[in-house]
Amino acid sequence: MSRMDGGSVRVLHVDDEPDLVELSATYLERERADLTVVTETSAADALGRLDGAAIDCVVSDYDMPGMDGLEFLEAVRESHPELPFILFTGKGSEEIASEAITAGVTDYIQKEVGADQYTVLANRIERAVRATRAEDALEESERMLSTLIGNLPGMVYRCRNEPGWPMEFVSDGCRPLTGYDAERIESGSIDWGSEVIHPDDRGTMWETVQAALDERERFEVTYRIRTAEGETRWMWEQGQGIYEDGAVTTIEGFITDITDRKEAQQRRQQYETIVESMDDGAYILDENCQFEFVNTPFLGVSGRQESDVIGEKAGLFVSDSSRANYQTALDRLERGDASQIRTEVDVTPPDRDELTVHLRLTRLAEDGQFRGIVGIARDISERKARERELERYETIIQAVGDPVYTLDAEGNFTFMNDAIEPLTGYEPDTLEGKHVSTIVPDADAETARDLIETLLESDDRRNATFEMGLKTRDGDRIPSENHMALLPFGSDGKFRGTAGVVRDITERKQREERLAQFASVVSHDLRNPLNVIQGRLEFARKTGDSEHLDTMADAADRMERLIDDLLTLAQQGQTVGDTEPVDVERVAVDAWEQVETDASTLDVDGPIGTVSADRGWLRELFENLFRNAVEHGSTSPDSQARQDAVEHGSTGEADGPTVRVGPIDGEGEGEQAPSGIYVADDGRGIPPEERQRVFEHGYSESDEGTGFGLTIVENIVEAHGWEITLTDSDSGGIPASDASGESGDERGESAGTRFEITGLD
Incomplete structure (x- = not known):
């Protein structure tokens, strides 16, 4: 089992059932080796335990005598406001859950039966404790960062990229650096560009910074300022632009005084101090292109110790495949063909996988003479891996069976995978840039807009699911379910659009x-x-x-x-199970034996052959057709049909209606599948005006019938992809007649009922 970050965890479990807390402690400690569980059987004793011992998480029942779980939670929050508290109760309701959340419960879990619930509980404990420890670590990190900024030998700032560099924020290092209080710089009563920067350096400073910002690069500048006391001092500044909609609006950076380090050695030491504090790897090569200085991040990239690097040639950490390209860049800088070169190389640290590193190489010169090279190395292996991962994600998205989309803030399509075409008939390229109303009805699009507004106003909810329609190119409407999420906000905090997955819910x-x-x-x-x-x-x-x-x-x-x-x-659903070749005659006889036939007769006009079907549902079909014929058939004992049935050796007695099953068009010889099957009887038949209603739920002319039999038949037929029609038996099958020998048509009556099932495979 995984261990929690930050070491072992001590859990206090409170429940008025002693056996239950003992069992829970056993399961939790078995589930997580780093869990230690202490127990109490009352909330009052648990509060005393909290005052006397270090507890990382509380797990409590709700329904306890004296003080229930919510009262216990409120008491805990008074003395331990940040302590994770999980309500683990068998008495759950929305009201209790709502009250628990309002009171500040960390998590709410309903007790279940079985050991699996303790796995869930252990996971929830782990998550709650990890989150609390992460918050503590973040607060400590912020405190350390504030301390670091406060102790930097200079000033951290944020300013607008406008003439005069109006400052929005300067750190407390402003006064030692310039003699001005930070409040005066931030308020604009002291203009940084016109009153602090030396007038001879303003123009060059502006041009240098703007050139770097246009290339989206960090900039480093050295210039002079005039302090509040009128003293001129040298500053070294490093900064970078903050971009909004492709334009630089804000600059953040660091300024330090280098007046006392103007001499070469002092300046070099200052560079080394600054470089050492950078996140990126940095190094200095001397005029022989040997390592003179490396910072700690660079050693991490190269995978070597400082003693193994200083004095070695520049190509030490570069892989064989990149060495020639790297050497060419060094030669160009040494000759003065370029002052700065950017390139990518592969690095092979000892005992580690190969890395991809982005290098920014800057030529060092003094009085025009080459003095070395400064290199900034940034590990971009993760970025390269992300790029490859994005390519894989795109492949996965295209492989998803459901349509996946993204919309911009105005509701225009920016992406749609190929799954949209078989559903709507629109190719993805034709939808790109089009408004969502192209395939979504206006009313549903309005519903989506309202839902987006609700999500934007919510602090913790960024996704939702709702039903809508889809308009196809042919004008059809498809009921769909949209699983929608807000895209991550931009750096400006603005809404960028939505993404989602659309699912066809027609069957549902x-x-x-x-x-x-x-x-x-x-x-x-x-x-x-x-x-x-x-x-x-x-x-x-x-x-x-x-x-x-x-x-x-x-x-x-x-x-x-x-x-x-x-x-x-x-x-029954809209699909059938596994199909197989089924002997129709055998299934029909089996079905007849399951029906109370009341001395009715089955006559199989065979052989019928085989069809591809779900055997169980086909038998259910025959049973319901037979039951319908028996319940609604004639009771005349002397019809010619019954005499024919006896002559054909049919099953049953000839005292009730005769039911006949056979192939349509006689195409059932041997193993060949018939084109259709009929089931006919010699009963009183169904009037033509009633034939469209017989398949409706609840339709029945018999007191004994349920009205569902033919509905079941229709469902089975449709699930197989077949068709069923209803006509007179006189149209084929059994001619109905009375004792006088007159047919049903001659008497003005329906001549029996015949169901024809076609489209068989």
């Missing part, structure tokens, strides 16, 4: 719609038999008549069938 919305339909049907259809049971029960109690029990039992049976069908519908 369909599921929600089906669930809404189910809820509506359940609330209606289950209530009816329940009312029957309640009413009959009341009659039975008053009259003692047991006949009411039969009606109650029928109502209960209907409720059971409704529940079974609803469960089947709930298990």
